[in-house]
Every structure is written in C-alpha cells, then in structure tokens.
Amino acid sequence: xxxxxxxxxxxxxxxxxxxxxxxxxxxxxxxxxxxxxxxxxxxxxxxxxxxxxxxxxxxxxxxxxxxxxxxxxxxxxxxxxxxxxxxxxxxxxxxxxxxxxxxxxxxxxxxxxxxxxxxxxxxxxxxxxxxxxxxxxxxxxxxxxxxxxxxxxxxxxxxxxxxxxxxxxxxxxxxxxxxxxxxxxxxxxxxxxxxxxxxxxxxxxxxxxxxxxxxxxxxxxxxxxxxxxxxxxxxxxxxxxxxxxxxxxxxxxxxxxxxxxxxxxxxxxxxxxxxxxxxxxxxxxxxxxxxxxxxxxxxxxxxxxxxxxxxxxxxxxxxxxxxxxxxxxxxxxxxxxxxxxxxxxxxxxxxxxxxxxxxxxxxxxxxxxxxxxxxxxxxxxxxxxxxxxxxxxxxxxxxxxxxxxxxxxxxxxxxxxxxxxxxxxxxxxxxxxxxxxxxxxxxxxxxxxxxxxxxxxxxxxxxxxxxxxxxxxxxxxxxxxxxxxxxxxxxxxxxxxxxxxxxxxxxxxxxxxxxxxxxxxxxxxxxxxxxxxxxxxxxxxxxxxxxxxxxxxxxxxxxxxxxxxxxxxxxxxxxxxxxxxxxxxxxxxxxxxxxxxxxxxxxxxxxxxxxxxxxxxxx
Ligand code: ADP
Ligand code: MG
Numbered sequence: 001x002x003x004x005x006x007x008x009x010x011x012x013x014x015x016x017x018x019x020x021x022x023x024x025x026x027x028x029x030x031x032x033x034x035x036x037x038x039x040x041x042x043x044x045x046x047x048x049x050x051x052x053x054x055x056x057x058x059x060x061x062x063x064x065x066x067x068x069x070x071x072x073x074x075x076x077x078x079x080x081x082x083x084x085x086x087x088x089x090x091x092x093x094x095x096x097x098x099x100x101x102x103x104x105x106x107x108x109x110x111x112x113x114x115x116x117x118x119x120x121x122x123x124x125x126x127x128x129x130x131x132x133x134x135x136x137x138x139x140x141x142x143x144x145x146x147x148x149x150x151x152x153x154x155x156x157x158x159x160x161x162x163x164x165x166x167x168x169x170x171x172x173x174x175x176x177x178x179x180x181x182x183x184x185x186x187x188x189x190x191x192x193x194x195x196x197x198x199x200x201x202x203x204x205x206x207x208x209x210x211x212x213x214x215x216x217x218x219x220x221x222x223x224x225x226x227x228x229x230x231x232x233x234x235x236x237x238x239x240x241x242x243x244x245x246x247x248x249x250x251x252x253x254x255x256x257x258x259x260x261x262x263x264x265x266x267x268x269x270x271x272x273x274x275x276x277x278x279x280x281x282x283x284x285x286x287x288x289x290x291x292x293x294x295x296x297x298x299x300x301x302x303x304x305x306x307x308x309x310x311x312x313x314x315x316x317x318x319x320x321x322x323x324x325x326x327x328x329x330x331x332x333x334x335x336x337x338x339x340x341x342x343x344x345x346x347x348x349x350x351x352x353x354x355x356x357x358x359x360x361x362x363x364x365x366x367x368x369x370x371x372x373x374x375x376x377x378x379x380x381x382x383x384x385x386x387x388x389x390x391x392x393x394x395x396x397x398x399x400x401x402x403x404x405x406x407x408x409x410x411x412x413x414x415x416x417x418x419x420x421x422x423x424x425x426x427x428x429x430x431x432x433x434x435x436x437x438x439x440x441x442x443x444x445x446x447x448x449x450x451x452x453x454x455x456x457x458x459x460x461x462x463x464x465x466x467x468x469x470x471x472x473x474x475x476x477x478x479x480x481x482x483x484x485x486x487x488x489x490x491x492x493x494x495x496x497x498x499x500x501x502x503x504x505x506x507x508x509x510x511x512x513x514x515x516x517x518x519x520x521x522x523x524x525x526x527x528x529x530x531x532x533x534x535x536x537x538x539x540x541x542x543x544x545x546x547x548x549x550x551x552x553x554x555x556x557x558x559x560x561x562x563x564x565x566x567x568x569x570x571x572x573x574x575x576x577x578x579x580x581x582x583x584x585x586x587x588x589x590x591x592x593x594x595x596x597x598x599x600x601x602x603x604x605x606x607x608x609x610x611x612x613x614x615x616x617x618x619x
Pocket of ligand 2: 034100101
C-alpha cells in the first residue's frame with residue numbers, strides 16, 4: 001500500500017493550535033495585553049467592538065519590533081522570550097510558547113503596525129487566515145498596535161458558539177481587570193464601541209483597585225503584608241462585613257500573573273472562618289511572590305492554573321497572614337450578623353402599620369384574576385385591602401423575619417382563599433376533603449391528595465409563585481411599589497451600573513423606583529411590594545451576576561430574566577421552617593400558578609406518589 005501519512009500544512013496546524021489558545025474574544029485580549037506588558041509598555045490601550053466579535057485592538061508604547069521580527073512574530077514557535085526548555089522554569093515574562101500570534105492570525109484578520117525607538121519608520125503587516133496579504137513601510141509611533149478583526153471568520157462553528165455580547169464583554173472585562181490589577185504601574189484604558197469603560201492611570205495598588213471597582217471600595221480594604229523566605233504577600237482583603245454573595249472580587253496573582261487556585265482560596269476562606277456568613281465570599285486582591293523556579297505554570301494551556309512545589313507551606317503562611325491582618329485591623333469585635341432588624345426602625349414606627357401611608361396601590365387591580373373581580377385572591381395585599389396591614393403575603397416568607405418578632409398576630413387577620421380558586425391541578429388529582437400539610441426536613445411539604453400524596457419542594461415552589469407574580473408586574477401596565485422612608489443608596493461599579501441601567505425600565509415595572517442614576521451609585525426610593533429593603537443590594541448583586549453569566553444568546557428576555565432572578569433571590573430556602581399557615585398558603589399559591597409543576601428554571605416543583613405505588617412498596 002502507498003504511504004498515507006502527510007504533514008499538516010502550517011495553516012492547518014495553526015488553526016488546530018488556535019483552538020487551544022483562542023476560545024473567545026477575551027483570549028485574544030489576554031494574549032495581546034500580555035505581549036504589550038512583556039514589551040515594557042507604560043501605556044496600553046484596549047479597543048473593543050461588539051464584545052470583540054468585530055474588533056479587538058491593543059495599542060502599546062513598548063519596545064516595538066524590527067521588520068524581521070514583525071514578520072517572524074506570526075510564525076509558530078517564534079518567540080523572543082525563551083531560548084531553551086530550561087528557560088521555562090525561570091520565566092519572568094508572560095509569554096513562552098510563541099504560539100499566540102500565529103494562532104490568532106490563523107483564525108482572524110490581523111493588522112500589525114510596529115516601530116522601534118531607534119527607527120525612523122515602522123512596519124505594517126496584514127494577515128488573513130495565516131496568509132500575508134500585505135507588508136508595508138509606515139509612519140507610526142514607537143510601540144505596537146495589533147488589530148484583530150472578524151475573529152473565527154473561517155471557522156463558522158466557533159463563531160456561532162460565541163455567547164451574547166453581554167457575556168463576551170464580561171469575559172473581556174474579567175481579563176482586562178486581571179491584567180490591570182497585576183500591573184498598577186502601567187496605565188490602561190479600555191473602550192467598548194467607542195465609549196470609555198476604564199481609564200486607569202499609573203498608580204499604587206490600592207488606587208488601582210479603587211479605580212476599577214469604584215470609590216466605595218476604598219473603605220473596604222484591609223492591607224495584608226508578609227515577607228518570608230519562601231513567599232512574599234502583599235495586597236488587600238475585603239472587610240468581612242462586605243463579603244459578597246457572588247465570587248466576583250477574588251484575585252490571586254503569582255509573580256504578577258493571575259491564577260486560579262481552589263487550594264489557596266481555601267486558605268483565605270479558612271482565615272475568614274467565623275467572620276462571614278455562610279454562603280458569602282470574602283473579597284481579596286493578593287499578590288504572591290515566589291521564586292519562579294518553585295512553580296510550574298505550564299500545566300494549563302491558558303496559564304491560569306499553576307503548580308507549586310510546596311503548597312502546604314504557602315497555604316499555612318497565607319492563612320496566618322490574612323488572619324493576622326484581620327485581627328490587627330480590629331475587625332472581629334464590630335461584627336454583628338444577627339442584628340435585630342427591629343432596631344433599625346425608629347420606635348415610633350415599629351408598631352405602626354407601614355403600609356397605609358407608604359404603599360401606593362391601584363385598588364382596582366387584581367393581578368391574579370382578570371375575568372372575575374369577585375373571586376378570592378391568594379394575595380390579598382395586591383388587591384389593596386385597607387385593613388390588611390401586612391405588606392403582602394409573600395413578604396412573610398421573603399425575609400423570614402417572622403423569627404418570633406413582629407407581625408405574628410397579623411396571621412389571624414388573613415383570609416385564606418377557598419379551595420375552588422386553586423385551579424386545574426386539583427381537577428385532575430382531586431383534593432382530599434381535609435387538607436393537611438406536613439413539613440419534612442424543613443425542605444419538603446407533604447400534602448395528601450385523594451390518590452395519594454404530594455411532595456413539594458418548598459424552594460422551587462415558592463420560586464414559581466414569585467416568578468409568575470413578578471412577570472405579571474413587569475409585563476403588565478400597573479406597577480405596585482412601596483415607597484421608602486429614606487432613599488436607599490447602592491454603590492455600583494461602572495459595569496454593574498451599565499447592566500442595571502439596561503434593565504431600568506423592567507425594574508421600574510417590577511416596582512423599583514429610582515431617583516438618581518449616577519455612574520457609581522443608584523438611589524432607590526421605591527421597591528416592589530414584596531422586596532424587603534435589607535435584601536436590595538443582594539438582589540441587585542444576584543441580578544447582575546445572572547445577567548453576566550447566565551444569559552443564553554437566544555430567546556433572551558430581560559423581563560423573564562429579571563423575574564427569574566428576583567424569584568431566585570427572594571424565594572424561601574430549603575432549611576427554613578414554615579408554620580402550618582405558611583405551608584398551606586404556599587401550596588395554594590403554587591397551584592394557582594399557570595405552570596405549577598415546574599420551577600422557573602424548569603425543574604419539577606413537586607412529585608406525586610399514589611396509593612398504588614405505596615402499596616407496591618409494601619409487597
Ligand atoms: P510569546 O509571547 O509566547 O513569545 P507570541 O506569539 O505572543 O509569543 O509573540 C511572539 C513574539 O512577538 C514575542 O516573543 C515578541 O517578541 C513579539 N511581540 C508580540 N507582541 C509584541 C508587542 N506588543 N511588542 C513587541 N513585540 C511583540
Ligand atoms: Mg505572547
């Protein structure tokens with residue numbers, strides 16, 4: 001048989017290699033920024049269009065390249081940064097594989113302009129899919145500009161795989177922030193579609209953090225400094241009271257390179273143990289300096305994972321120094337998580353009904369029944385009955401503030417809807433005459449039905465109820481909100497602000513009333529009726545992270561996402577104990593929903609078990 005093995009042509013090999021290096025526009029951003037840093041730049045500009053799908057351009061004022069180097073830089077395994085394999089173990093630059101530019105040029109249109117200081121003129125090269133289209137002599141400032149256009153133009157499958165612009169720009173911002181945080185002595189600017197997203201002058205580390213995450217960050221930071229033989233630590237951790245629900249602000253840099261390490265993250269978590277609430281995450285911005293020979297950064301193609309020779313020692317030092325800093329700054333004594341919410345209310349107000357003067361209700365509006373106004377509503381507060389002083393049924397669940405304090409006696413005033421109003425579900429399964437519920441493990445609600453029993457997941461069920469409520473408000477004409485006695489100010493970073501701004505009109509329909517919308521702060525003077533004031537910042541945080549991470553490209557409806565996110569934040573959780581009345585109410589509310597059998601994320605809210613099935617189990 002004839003020989004059948006062939007060497008792959010270079011452009012094919014490059015395309016394959018590109019798959020590893022370039023997953024999305026953000027990967028290009030990372031590689032180009034790192035090259036600019038290695039080129040000893042002092043100012044770096046990032047320009048992005050359409051979340052990088054149309055353009056990623058990095059302009060630096062670094063050392064530039066000679067004509068020959070400019071040409072060579074696009075060859076695979078062409079690098080100025082290592083000469084032998086041993087060099088890999090004492091790397092002081094970001095690059096090492098000489099693969100990034102070759103890979104990028106294989107799957108995009110690339111325009112390079114570069115000039116070295118001593119030269120009069122520079123070089124311009126255009127490459128499309130590894131093919132050199134042109135090479136010219138140009139007048140250009142010292143430094144390098146690389147524009148990457150139409151990423152994945154020749155790999156449609158990859159292009160289609162890209163997420164929405166919101167998601168892709170989030171990834172780009174993540175990369176940009178990581179690089180900018182690791183290099184405060186370099187000034188960075190970033191533009192997206194012509195508008196400035198970041199302008200970070202050369203500064204110290206604290207100022208850099210504040211410039212990225214907003215002026216309010218300053219007061220949250222506790223410095224951490226440690227200098228041992230094996231490890232130098234510098235940077236900041238966030239004060240425990242600012243711990244966040246999402247993991248957004250957690251940064252480790254090892255020798256100025258962003259890394260992810262679950263193990264080291266654990267060291268920080270351990271240092272914060274007992275200081276922050278479960279389910280929240282401390283912020284940290286920590287630079288670790290170790291001897292480059294004691295680490296191996298080559299175990300991961302995109303270089304965010306790293307192997308240390310002596311992880312245990314690093315862990316111990318890290319935990320001890322963070323603990324020490326928290327102690328030194330006297331953090332522990334001011335903590336008070338179990339603060340009684342009642343103490344926040346001036347005494348004069350605490351026993352008054354808050355609803356009558358402050359809630360604006362459209363008294364004729366009953367969202368739960370469009371055809372028959374007379375039918376009993378499961379949510380009496382929305383129909384605006386004067387005598388009901390509780391601010392909405394759902395609010396009883398929401399904060400679970402019922403921990404024995406206020407409004408217990410209010411339960412007695414509330415009327416329950418009759419069984420008839422609990423629509424279709426019961427037509428099929430026929431409610432047994434006497435309705436009884438039982439809560440199992442503070443997680444499931446058991447309910448007897450004629451054919452057997454229902455097991456309801458309380459968290460998912462409540463999500464469904466809240467979701468349909470919110471959706472009705474957001475998409476409907478009428479809005480119901482409670483005015484706040486004092487405006488609530490929420491600090492946001494620029495990107496967070498942009499996301500909230502994008503959703504502003506939907507949020508307003510849901511019942512939020514904004515008074516001021518500034519770059520780093522929003523002022524809220526009204527809230528949806530079932531959103532407690534104390535939860536607002538957490539809800540917004542959740543919402544922002546949902547928008548950033550969970551929006552699929554297609555079928556994106558802001559209203560739907562908002563309703564889902566609010567429902568997720570506000571739904572009673574597993575582990576919360578419910579009174580008999582609350583259980584009954586939840587069950588009734590669930591089956592008054594349009595789609596009672598699934599949660600907003602399409603997971604079952606309940607299962608049934610028939611007597612037949614039970615009988616079988618006893619055979
Ligand atoms: P690596 O960074 O691993 O060396 P790259 O493909 O990213 O590989 O870059 C190849 C070479 O091109 C680099 O080693 C460097 O010499 C040169 N180069 C790339 N970007 C720049 C830049 N912005 N300024 C100067 N030289 C650059
Ligand atoms: Mg590189």
